[in-house]
Structure formats: C-alpha cells, structure tokens
Amino acid sequence: MKVIGLGKERVSDFVLYCKKHRMEIDDSYLYDMDLQEFEVSEDHPTYIVTNEKEEIVAAASLVLDDYHRRGKRARFRIFHSEMEDIQVYQHLLQALLNHTSDLDKIFLFIPVVNKKLTDAIEGLKFTLDRYSFVLVREDLDLSEMGLPVGYELRPFRPGEDEENWRLVRNAAFATLKGSETPITIEGVTKLLTDHDYLEGGMMLLFHQGHPVGVIRGADDEYENSPIMNIGPVAIIPAYQGLGLGRSLLRASLKFAKEQGYKRTILSVNGENERAQALYIKEGFKQVEAVACYHYFL
Structure with missing residues (x-):
C-alpha cells in the first residue's frame, strides 16, 4: 500500500x-x-x-x-x-x-x-457539527402562491439582478451554519453558467421595489431520474415570519411542474426547525439524513 x-x-x-x-x-x-x-x-x-x-x-x-x-x-x-x-x-x-x-x-x-x-x-x-436532512416532494396538487399587496415575484434578470441576489442571500444566511461566508457577484454570475442552470428557475421577491427574497430551482438527478433541486430559499431577516418563504416555495414548485419535473428535492439544516416544518407541511418527506463533521486545524 x-x-x-x-x-x-x-x-x-x-x-x-x-x-x-x-x-x-x-x-x-x-x-x-x-x-x-x-x-x-x-x-x-x-x-x-x-x-x-x-x-x-x-x-x-x-x-x-x-x-x-x-x-x-x-x-x-x-x-x-x-x-x-x-x-x-x-x-x-x-x-x-x-x-x-x-x-x-x-x-x-x-x-x-x-x-x-x-x-x-x-x-x-473529527467533531460532529450538525445534521442536515434531504427532503423530496412527489408531484402532488399545488396550492396557490398568494402574495400580499405591494410584493412582486419575478425571474432573475441577468445583468441587472446580480447585486440584488447577493444582498438578499448574504443577509438571509449570515448566521446559518455552513453558509455564513458571503457570496460575491462573481459567485452569483457563476450560477447562470453552471450545468444545472434552468432559465426562469432563479426568482426574486420585491417589496415596494426593494429585494427581500430569492429562490432557485436547478436541474438535478435523484435515484437515477430527473428532479428539480430547490435552493437557496432565502428571505432577509426583517421579512421572515410573514409567510413569504411559503410563497417562494410554492412558486418554485409551480415552475418545476411547468418544466415537466415529477419530483423536487431540497436540503435543510437540522437546527432550522421552522424551515423544516414548512417543507413537511408543503408535502416534502425526509428521505436522507447526513452528518457534518469538522476537523479543526
């Protein structure tokens, strides 16, 4: 050896x-x-x-x-x-x-x-840091998205929305384990050229013209069949708890169905109990659990 x-x-x-x-x-x-x-x-x-x-x-x-x-x-x-x-x-x-x-x-x-x-x-x-769960949703009946007055959800506009996406994602994930590192404009641009990119799958939520949420649907494969991967699902802290994450999720599920996907998949940190409860309520079921281990240098 x-x-x-x-x-x-x-x-x-x-x-x-x-x-x-x-x-x-x-x-x-x-x-x-x-x-x-x-x-x-x-x-x-x-x-x-x-x-x-x-x-x-x-x-x-x-x-x-x-x-x-x-x-x-x-x-x-x-x-x-x-x-x-x-x-x-x-x-x-x-x-x-x-x-x-x-x-x-x-x-x-x-x-x-x-x-x-x-x-x-x-x-x-190595030290155990956290658990993460993989959830899958079969092609169930879709619920209405529903947005309060003053909100607009639209597809990502290349050349215009890179900074909006960066600001929302970084603000929403600033304290989320494993995602604390801010992304850059270059990192957002790379999402548009990755092999899993779906045109129209990246969406931004605005409130009175200000970006407050983002969601992304990407091409993926699970159990040897096509599936759409949803993530990130991000709402800036000041707008969390208003049901906007549910609206983003339902919009992404609608997009997946329009694209012909039969299933969607996403992952969630174990300590993010609010998000996990939302996904399960919206028809997702846990299919895998993984443990994250760190080796400190």
Whole structure:
C-alpha cells in the first residue's frame, strides 16, 4: 500500500473510483458533470492509495475553490477507503493537511447510515457539527402562491439582478451554519453558467421595489431520474415570519411542474426547525439524513 498524489495520467482511474463508491458517501461534488470537469490543480488537492496491482483502493480530495478559501475552510470531495483500516484514512488526511496552511478547518458530510466511515472519522478526531436532512416532494396538487399587496415575484434578470441576489442571500444566511461566508457577484454570475442552470428557475421577491427574497430551482438527478433541486430559499431577516418563504416555495414548485419535473428535492439544516416544518407541511418527506463533521486545524 502506498499513498501518492494524483497525477494527470490517473485522473480517469480516480473518476471511475468516485463513480464506483459515490452512492455510499455524500455525492455533492461527484456528479457526472463535476467528474467530467475535474482536473488536478491547487484547488483540488487529491491523493490516492494503491495496492500491489497499482489499483486504487482509497482516495481523498478537497474542494478549495474561491468560496471555500474565503471562508478559510475546505470541503472533501471524497474521503473513502475500500479497506477497513483507520491508518489508511490517517495517511490520506496527513497528506491533505499539507494543503491547508491558510485554513481554519476541513469538513465533510456523511450519510448517517454509513457507520464505517463515521467510525473512521470520529477515530481521526473529527467533531460532529450538525445534521442536515434531504427532503423530496412527489408531484402532488399545488396550492396557490398568494402574495400580499405591494410584493412582486419575478425571474432573475441577468445583468441587472446580480447585486440584488447577493444582498438578499448574504443577509438571509449570515448566521446559518455552513453558509455564513458571503457570496460575491462573481459567485452569483457563476450560477447562470453552471450545468444545472434552468432559465426562469432563479426568482426574486420585491417589496415596494426593494429585494427581500430569492429562490432557485436547478436541474438535478435523484435515484437515477430527473428532479428539480430547490435552493437557496432565502428571505432577509426583517421579512421572515410573514409567510413569504411559503410563497417562494410554492412558486418554485409551480415552475418545476411547468418544466415537466415529477419530483423536487431540497436540503435543510437540522437546527432550522421552522424551515423544516414548512417543507413537511408543503408535502416534502425526509428521505436522507447526513452528518457534518469538522476537523479543526
């Protein structure tokens, strides 16, 4: 067994390993399009473990893009071993730590059913931070959106609404665990070019001409079938508790149905009980639970 940095000549083998095991772990950065675009770089430090046949039997990779760097953290793309040996994880972790000198922590999400990886992570002194739940809504009857007088909901206008989106999203998520890092104008613009972008799926809510809410519907896949992913759902603090989140959600569900989707999916932090209650009341059902673990540097 040996730990080596991933070279360009083995990227295809690494991709195959990710595809082989992505159903066992958090696959947020392991979709086909993500893996198709993956390349060895400073933003994606990656190590593999090979056996005597030079086959990959374990892999670890970090996502170190601009957003995560500004938050002084990195997220695992994959942290997985086919061998039940905590030393394999230890060697991979030590290799990755050489790329974290400017960071405060690294983190990953683990499906709660994956006890093997959970035990390994806890053995490496990772700390449980929070739980997150994945909810799915089948194609049920839609309720009327309904907006109070003085409110307007309209599609995102490229070239005009980037700043409005940034302001609302950052104000709404300033204290939300995992989303505290503000996004930039560049980050908003990137949403318009991502492979999951749906024209008309990004919407803004205005009150008397001022932006107060945003919601996004994006193309996704779940259980090998198309699904629309809803998120973020964001209302600035001064307007929370007025039922506006429900209106945004219903508008996004209506958009999904118009686009031909049979199901929608979203995720919510475990401590956000108000949002979780809203989603369940609006027809969503919990299908997965994941735990977020931090490793403080």
